[in-house]
Amino acid sequence: MMNRIVASSLQQRFLVVLMMLLLVGAGWRSLERLPMDAYPDLSPPLVEIITQWPGHAAEEVERLITVPVELGMNGIPQTTTKRSISLYGLSDVILTFSNGTDNYFARQQVFNRMGALSLPSGVSPSVSPLSAPSGLIYRYVLQSPDRSPMELKTFEDWTVEPQYKSVPGVADDSGFGGGTMQYQVLLDPARIASVGLSAQQVETALAANNGNAGGGFYSQGGQFYYVRGIGRLNTLQDIGNVVLAVHNGTPVLLKDVGRVVIGTVPRLGEFGYEKQDDAVEGVILMLKGEKTQDVLQRVEAKTSELNNEILPKDVKVHPFYDLSDLIALTTQTVQRNLLRGMLLVLVVLIFFLYDLRAGLIVAVTIPLALLFAFICLDLQSASANLLSIGAVDFGILVDGAIFMVENIFRQIAARRGTSLNVIEIVKAAAAEVDRPLFYAVAVIVASFLPIYVLAGPSGTLFKPMADTMIFALIGSLIVTLTLLPVLCSWFMREGVRVSGFAGLPTYNRANAQMQFLFVNGRPVRFDPCAPGASPMISTRACGSPKPGTGFPQ
Secondary structure: OHHHHHHHHHHOHHHHHHHHHHHHHHHHHHHHHOOEOOOOOOOOOEEEEEEEOOOOOHHHHHHHHHHHHHHHOOOOOOEEEEEEEEEOOEEEEEEEEOOOOOHHHHHHHHHHHHOOOOOOOOOOOEEOOOEEEEEEEEEEEEEOOOOOHHHHHHHHHHHHHHHHHOOOOEEEEEEEEOOOEEEEEEEOHHHHHHOOOOHHHHHHHHHHOOOOEEEEEEEEOOEEEEEEEOOOOOOHHHHHOOEEEEEOOEEEEHHHHEEEEEEEOOOOOOOOEOOEOOOEEEEEEEEOOOOHHHHHHHHHHHHHHHHHHHOOOOOEEEEEEEHHHHHHHHHHHHHHHHHHHHHHHHHHHHHHHOOHHHHHHHHOHHHHHHHHHHHHHHHOOOOEOHHHHHOOOHHHHOHHHHHHHHHHHHHHHHOOOOOOOHHHHHHHHHHHHHHHHHHHHHHHHHHHHHHHHOOHHHHHHHHHHHHHHHHHHHHHHHHHHHHHHHHHHHHOOOOOOOOOOOHHHHHHHHHHHOOEEEEOOEEEEOOOOOOOOOOOOOOHHHOOOOOOOOOOO
């Protein structure tokens, strides 16, 4: 089978070159499309249940919220661990599922249980966005020369966040800093007491007077007219005109017992940016399983749209953290390492083969094997990272190519000075090593297969590296069996001459004439071909009739 592949390649040399050019084009396109991540996501499937109960101590939160939530989530399939923390006014329960569990299945199981929880009145648990612990990809601040932090926070809550959440691949956009705008009623205790009202009655009156009501419809002139009562509060004046009570036919309005102002929700913290003591920040989390580069491109496009079309001219979104910077640094590191590795391998090949043509022909295997790997990764919609691409071993990739080219080089050099039929020489030389070469690559590929048995973070971390190496090895085997014989038939058709560095002939002659085995510290002449010789000693001197005869033929 291997012999027929080499023979067919030598018969269709231009077709082989054309196929390799197509490989280069498809591989380059796949490389441009291949998403690059700084690091893989190693976290298992998680579901985080967050419950807020403002104003209550951690002990009450633990007893009345955290414990009931934990009990309600008992027995969910594929749950491995359950952790919780109770703080002042906040309960956080984290469920960890076994690796391989579908994230949406896990979340649906939690949602199914949440409806049956018995919690204090007015308390409603929620599930955190579907994002990995390392899912923070973008941070920005809203800046304006004239507007207050409260106004910027209003833009963040009602304009910017909904726009970013509409971007495919974004799990959540959380705003920090500024002050959340709030309509506040400041009651005068003396006036409240004078009209015989309490704060609870004022709150009830405000709730009752803030809503629209449907009134049905009536028909007139063959048309239907819908009737509704408009009662929703829209302005500060509307709030001040709410009727709280009627004393002796005189209505008591809210503005008679207090003031209505615009204020901010009581704050527990503050965000500062550079010289701004009070700024407004937004944090964007990526949906788990998405590709970082693709999501970042869409987020950056949305930022440009917000600045140019949606927000007022004096309000701008200014990003100050972008994961693409880290990805760019990772990409540069990978490219630099790949280039250095290829140059180093090329120098070593030329030095030991001692022929520029042979060294360059062997070195062609490296980029073509990598491009083949990129095509395979693109087909399976995988992403690359520093480990999966940066861990490629070029020495392994060119092993088979060295055997093939060195044997062809040796056979052509042995016929120097005679009429050369390069095609037949290349075919015969390749036939000597093609099968052993195939089995050698198969053994190397098999050595990576145990990685696919790894589970958990180890499997997530090393499986992309195994994918890349196996694809690259397969690509190098294809190039070795098809393109390299063709290149040798072209660039070595005029014949070659074996040469080497000065000490090589002396070393080869000495190695061929004398082989010693040290016994008790004394050198004893040893013939590796003698009966009873140790099988661990190299059989190169035994005159094996054909390389690779130890492999199936």
